[in-house]
Amino acid sequence: ENSPAPLPERAIYGFALFLGSWFGFILYLIWAYVPETWLFSLGLTYWPQKYWAVALPVYLLVSVGIGYILLFGINMMSTAPLNSTHTITDNFARKQQQKKFQEEAIPALRDIPISEVNRMFFLPER
Amino acid sequence: MAEERRFLSASGVPIALRRRQHSASCRELAVRGPRLQLRSLSAATSAVWLAAYGLFALCENSMVLSAAIFITLLGLIIYLHFVKIDQESLLVIGSLGIQVTSAYASGKESTTFIEMGQVKDVVINEAIHMQKVIYYLCILLQDPEDPQAVSEVVPLFQSSKPRLDCLIEVYKSCQEILEQRKTAPQSS
Numbered sequence: 001e002n003s004p005a006p007l008p009e010r011a012i013y014g015f016a017l018f019l020g021s022w023f024g025f026i027l028y029l030i031w032a033y034v035p036e037t038w039l040f041s042l043g044l045t046y047w048p049q050k051y052w053a054v055a056l057p058v059y060l061l062v063s064v065g066i067g068y069i070l071l072f073g074i075n076m077m078s079t080a081p082l083n084s085t086h087t088i089t090d091n092f093a094r095k096q097q098q099k100k101f102q103e104e105a106i107p108a109l110r111d112i113p114i115s116e117v118n119r120m121f122f123l124p125e126r
Numbered sequence: 127m128a129e130e131r132r133f134l135s136a137s138g139v140p141i142a143l144r145r146r147q148h149s150a151s152c153r154e155l156a157v158r159g160p161r162l163q164l165r166s167l168s169a170a171t172s173a174v175w176l177a178a179y180g181l182f183a184l185c186e187n188s189m190v191l192s193a194a195i196f197i198t199l200l201g202l203i204i205y206l207h208f209v210k211i212d213q214e215s216l217l218v219i220g221s222l223g224i225q226v227t228s229a230y231a232s233g234k235e236s237t238t239f240i241e242m243g244q245v246k247d248v249v250i251n252e253a254i255h256m257q258k259v260i261y262y263l264c265i266l267l268q269d270p271e272d273p274q275a276v277s278e279v280v281p282l283f284q285s286s287k288p289r290l291d292c293l294i295e296v297y298k299s300c301q302e303i304l305e306q307r308k309t310a311p312q313s314s
Contacts, residue, residue: 082281087253115247
């Protein structure tokens with residue numbers, strides 16, 4: 001099953017990821033700070049330009065900031081406008097079947113049309 | 127027979143609802159918003175002119191000042207003619223139709239007529255509008271093929287946006303007229 005309990009395999013995966021992330025971080029620091037001449041003297045010549053050591057974090061942070069605004073905008077765009085029928089009904093409600101009314105039984109669950117709801121709420125009881 | 131009551135709009139500005147009964151099956155409901163205030167007009171004009179004067183002090187070009195005056199005048203005319211709605215009214219004539227009129231501050235009136243055969247019902251709907259959930263009155267138009275389905279929703283009182291207490295008054299008045307069309311075929 002899928003239980004969140006700690007297992008020996010999960011401990012191993014976690015430790016491997018921990019070591020891997022530390023290794024990646026130390027590698028990034030070496031690439032960003034150690035001068036190119038020292039790296040060339042060691043024989044390691046195939047590195048990306050050091051420009052990217054600064055550019056990639058900046059790209060990441062700017063996209064996180066834009067992501068907030070983008071998500072907000074997408075939400076506003078997906079909201080149905082006031083004149084659309086999606087505020088009243090949808091495909092499931094249109095195709096629902098009426099079950100027959102039985103005495104002394106709880107009525108079946110259904111989507112009540114908006115005219116009926118309005119009459120119930122806003123017109124005084126007759 | 128006319129009566130006027132004061133309410134608040136969704137954004138808090140005072141509006142007035144005027145109900146007139148022309149006959150047993152004809153009613154007119156008009157919602158009037160506040161007029162253009164002198165203080166907001168002078169605030170906007172002074173802001174634009176101060177900004178133009180600041181720009182003129184920077185670039186020493188006197189065309190900026192005349193352009194600012196021109197922009198202010200043009201902006202005011204466009205605002206009064208296309209944006210500022212003074213009164214929105216609903217005229218319900220049983221067995222004929224519903225007429226929706228918007229009167230702009232410049233005197234322009236825009237009218238829409240919906241015949242009674244197309245009107246399914248007038249309901250108060252709630253929907254999400256700009257980070258708020260508002261109640262608004264709308265006319266449901268019915269599909270010619272399927273009498274049970276709603277083909278279109280026409281929202282009313284879009285610029286004055288009355289609150290629920292005002293909408294309930296309008297809703298009750300409209301329903302009294304709309305109910306007559308169910309009983310009328312039997313009585314005639």
